[in-house]
Amino acid sequence: MKSKYSIVTSDLTVKALQDSGYKSTAHAIAELIDNGIEADADLVELFVVESLDRSSQRARHRVEKIAVLDNGTGMDPETLRQSLRFGAGTRQERKGIGRFGVGLPNSSISQCDRVDVWSWQAGPDNALHTYLDLAELRNGLEEVPEPKPDALPVDWQTLAEGLGTSGTLVQWTQLERVQWRGADATLANTERLIGRIYRRKITQGTRVRLVPARGWAELPGARDTKPNDPLHLTAPSSTPPPFDTKPMFRPFGAGNVGEVGEERFMVKGADGKKHAVHVRASVAVDAARRPDIEGEEWPADISSSLKPGDTPWGKHANRNLGISLIRADRELDLDTGWTNSYDPVERWWGVEIDFPPALDEVFGVTNNKQSATIFSALAHFRWREEAAGLSWEEFREELREEGDPRLPLIEIVYYIREKLLGRLRSHLEDQTRGTGTSRKRHEQVENQAEEAVKRRRAETKPSLTDSLAKTTTPEESKQTQLHSLVETHKYSKADAERIIEETFSRGKHTRLLTSRNADSPAFFNIEFIPGLLQVALNMDHPVYSDLIAVLDKDFEGASRDELIDRLVAAANAFKLLLLSWARFEDEQPEKPRTRAKQMRQDWGRIASEFLGADSEDDEDDE
Incomplete structure (x- = not known):
């Protein structure tokens, strides 16, 4: 046989x-x-x-x-x-x-x-x-x-x-x-x-x-089955009340096709023809993250002190984290590779990429319709690292000459990574400025600073803000603060009034807040308001994103390795900050360098008081 x-x-x-x-x-x-x-x-x-x-x-x-x-x-x-x-x-x-x-x-x-x-x-x-x-x-x-x-x-x-x-x-x-x-x-x-x-x-x-x-x-x-929309623009939907009958997000971005929040890109497929790819974006409405929006307060059975991410709708949003890939009106994948997994705020934005089956090879669609491998790999694409000094246009031309299979998607990836996600995250940061965990941490710092200010007021001559307070009424000071918070720092009128009331009711003379000022080279700005020393951290400066924001973000849900990475990143940023000051002194002529040294030493003495140092001994460091 x-x-x-x-x-x-x-x-x-x-x-x-x-x-x-x-x-x-x-x-x-x-x-x-x-x-x-x-x-x-x-x-x-x-x-x-x-x-x-x-x-x-x-x-x-x-x-x-x-x-x-x-x-x-x-x-x-x-x-x-x-x-x-x-x-x-x-x-x-x-x-x-x-x-x-x-x-x-x-x-x-x-x-x-x-x-x-x-x-x-x-x-x-x-x-x-x-x-x-x-x-x-x-x-x-x-x-x-x-x-x-x-x-x-x-x-x-x-x-x-x-x-x-x-x-x-x-x-x-x-x-x-x-x-x-x-x-x-x-x-x-x-x-x-x-x-x-x-x-x-x-x-x-x-x-x-x-x-x-x-x-x-x-x-x-x-x-x-009810619709479960990661963009949270569909109503009715499976989102928990009160967002089961109304959208929890709103379209985000100007758009280039006449629709808010929608960008269109033309991509060449394997058939040699160009096909439309639509990128849609959305972001949470204020009422989803804040219980104090007039007329849209949270349901009575949901505590207003609850973190937004711990609400039923916040947990629902967390299960829809990622970029949704839509192919022929069917979701192919919810790709989480584009998100910062340890950051609970990531749940509050949505991005959807809609492409036709004719672009299957371009996106790398798998046989079982569960992923788009070429697109997903680009989640970790860092064009500047690959470009090795080339400009964006030069790098793109190099990819074209080499026949790189990623090229058709590069424009979309560049838009998402370099523009869209940054804008979404900035908007979400601004949406809850002055509230939540970051505000509580600011208050802890303000309380400690207040004790140092009290000691110095008893030991030194009046500061500028102390002197201004003697010639200004509390009501005039409040109006100055309101104008500063609303007009300069773009807080809502309701948030500004709440912050001012907290400051006065607690008898504070210092305030720490966040603001955006892309035109300023300073990483913080100071305002001398009658009776109040106000410091605004510039959220558009690298010091904020690399040092302060890294530590101010919620720790909940972060793994031990992620927390270590954040601490190391913050420590490195602080060391670079010191080295940048050293270089600043190094570049000064002799007399300004001497003044800078004296300023550094004076600032160090006051920092010792604010940080609660045990010893007040000062030694010349050079």
């Missing part, structure tokens, strides 16, 4: 199919929903059926079957048989959400040992049925079984709500690799994902119904 020398054994083939790279059970289920939507279904139903038995009294009922039913066009015998072949789908023309025809068999085998498919075009009683079984594949099955007439089981017909004269049902059994144990957990975790993936389709009228069952009895909790 002649021996067989197969390059790949059946067991290895099955193992490869099982490890086909789906991120979760929910992602695999999404492939089945894709098929229904591609078949023009307006209703897709997801059933998660628990077994009647459980292993112990305390154990949950285990998921026994998962099925997706649609009322789409159904399949003829040939199409049905082809649908279970790997790489032999019918939608390879790249016009819809399908891609390489691997979705149904790959997603199914990644989760179960058996998949059954019924499809009909003349009523469910006239359905055709075929299947794949891993046990048969291991034993050498080489062809998809020929579809046979087989009515859709009555139990499925009973559970279905929108059974049509045409449609398809895909059933998974022998669920060896399903991620969650019970029906409720499976549906809850799947709902978040498919609400996000199909948010546009759902908004356009497609229903995705979720049905928990035990045995063949429907359990309470059947529902339609």
